[in-house]
Amino acid sequence: MPPYRGLISSDWSECLSPNGPFDFMSFVYPELTSELTAIFRQYTGNEIALSEAMKCCRGLLPAPISADQMDAYLDEQFVYYTGVSELIEDCLSKNILFMINTTGSMGYFQRVFCKKLLPRVSALSAHPGLTFPVSGSDPDALFDLREITDKPVNTEKAAKHFQISPRNILVMGDSGGDGPHFKWAAEQNATRIASMAKPSLKLFCVKGQIGIDRFFGLSYEDGEPRREADEMRVDFRELMPFITDRLAISDIRHYTVGV
Numbered sequence: 001m002p003p004y005r006g007l008i009s010s011d012w013s014e015c016l017s018p019n020g021p022f023d024f025m026s027f028v029y030p031e032l033t034s035e036l037t038a039i040f041r042q043y044t045g046n047e048i049a050l051s052e053a054m055k056c057c058r059g060l061l062p063a064p065i066s067a068d069q070m071d072a073y074l075d076e077q078f079v080y081y082t083g084v085s086e087l088i089e090d091c092l093s094k095n096i097l098f099m100i101n102t103t104g105s106m107g108y109f110q111r112v113f114c115k116k117l118l119p120r121v122s123a124l125s126a127h128p129g130l131t132f133p134v135s136g137s138d139p140d141a142l143f144d145l146r147e148i149t150d151k152p153v154n155t156e157k158a159a160k161h162f163q164i165s166p167r168n169i170l171v172m173g174d175s176g177g178d179g180p181h182f183k184w185a186a187e188q189n190a191t192r193i194a195s196m197a198k199p200s201l202k203l204f205c206v207k208g209q210i211g212i213d214r215f216f217g218l219s220y221e222d223g224e225p226r227r228e229a230d231e232m233r234v235d236f237r238e239l240m241p242f243i244t245d246r247l248a249i250s251d252i253r254h255y256t257v258g259v
Contacts, residue, residue, distance in 0.1 A: 004097045006168035006247040009125075009155040009181070012102040015174040015195045016236070017080040018228050021104035021127075022057060024065060024073040032060050043103070043148070044175040045200045050103050050147050054129050067132050070111045078117055081217075083236035088119045090240050096247065099123035099158050101151050103177060105130040106142070113137045122162070125154035148177045152184030166190050168247055172216075176200030179208070186210045191246050193239070194219070196231055214242055 013021045022036040036057065043053040091098045098121045100109065107130040113120050114137045125143040141161055143154035159169055166188035171181050175198040182192050182205060193214045194201055199222040205212055217234040218227065 003095075004162050004164050005095050006170065006243075007097045007099060007155070007159055007162065007164045008091060008170045008172065008243065009099045009101045009151075009158070010172035010195075011151075011174060011178050011181075012100050012104050014198075014226075015172060015178075016084045016100075018231055019077065019079060021102065021108075023077065024070055024105075024108060025057060025061060027073040027077060028065055028069050029061065035060055044177040044198070046176045046179065046204070050127070050145075050177075054127060058129070065107070065130055067107070067111060070107060070132075071115065074111055074115060074117060078112065080118070081234060081236055082232060083234075083238070085118060087236040087240060088121065090237070091243070092119060094244065096243065097122050097158070097162055097164065099125065099155065101125040101145070101154060101181070103127055103145060103148065106144075107132045110135060110138055113139065123158045125151065125158070149180045151178065151181040155181065155184070170243060170246060174198055174201060176204045179204035179210075182210050182212070183208055193242075196220075196234075199224075213246075216242075 010016060013019060020040050022040050026033040026036050039053045039056050042048045043050050088098050100121055104126055106126040106128050109124055109126055110132050112118055114135055120137065121139050123141040124139040125145045128144045141158060143157060145151065145154060159166065169190035170193060171185040171190055172193040172195050173181055174196045178201055185192050191213045193216055194212045196217045197215055197219040199220060216239055218231055
């Protein structure tokens with residue numbers, strides 16, 4: 001295989017998909033929805049560590065989620081934003097490595113790829129708290145993510161493993177939980193894309209004087225409720241020209257988020 005032209009390392013929940021990382025738990029145990037939603041907002045808002053959030057979730061669940069329960073959830077509720085599958089396919093066809101880098105569970109994505117609900121990516125960084133037996137449908141490179149600070153660590157590991165220059169890396173995220181990833185990307189002069197940007201990410205970038213190269217989709221203000229119907233109207237295929245342009249130039253200009 002020829003060298004990859006670049007690497008996209010992207011968050012998943014509320015970035016490429018309207019689903020949250022704990023939604024499958026709420027599906028199996030709907031009575032826990034309020035508590036699980038509160039935990040999700042706490043760690044994406046940088047109020048608690050991911051390890052603490054996962055500990056809280058484990059304490060709430062009466063029993064671990066099985067593969068059958070995960071499949072039932074995926075069959076009924078799995079969804080991604082318009083054009084996401086095509087974006088991944090287009091990246092693969094152009095020899096751009098697409099890496100899902102998420103606080104979501106490893107087992108969730110193992111079942112997603114086993115059921116062929118998404119094009120199989122080459123690299124996956126996810127939380128190992130729920131992991132199913134190894135399968136031939138798993139991505140080639142798997143990285144454990146236990147804290148949000150592992151996102152940049154795992155992106156760097158993937159880039160070294162696949163011999164990709166930092167200047168050919170694009171990082172994508174939506175919330176303050178992606179802040180450390182954006183900070184690392186800025187230090188590496190890698191591209192930063194804010195997808196469905198939340199106030200917590202914009203505030204993190206303002207405080208850290210971190211530039212955002214592209215806002216894509218909706219950009220929320222503090223206190224503004226999510227508009228999922230509008231999010232689903234955003235077509236991620238429209239992001240491809242920006243990606244290919246970025247990988248074709250080395251002199252990258254950065255635009256700092258305004259307060």
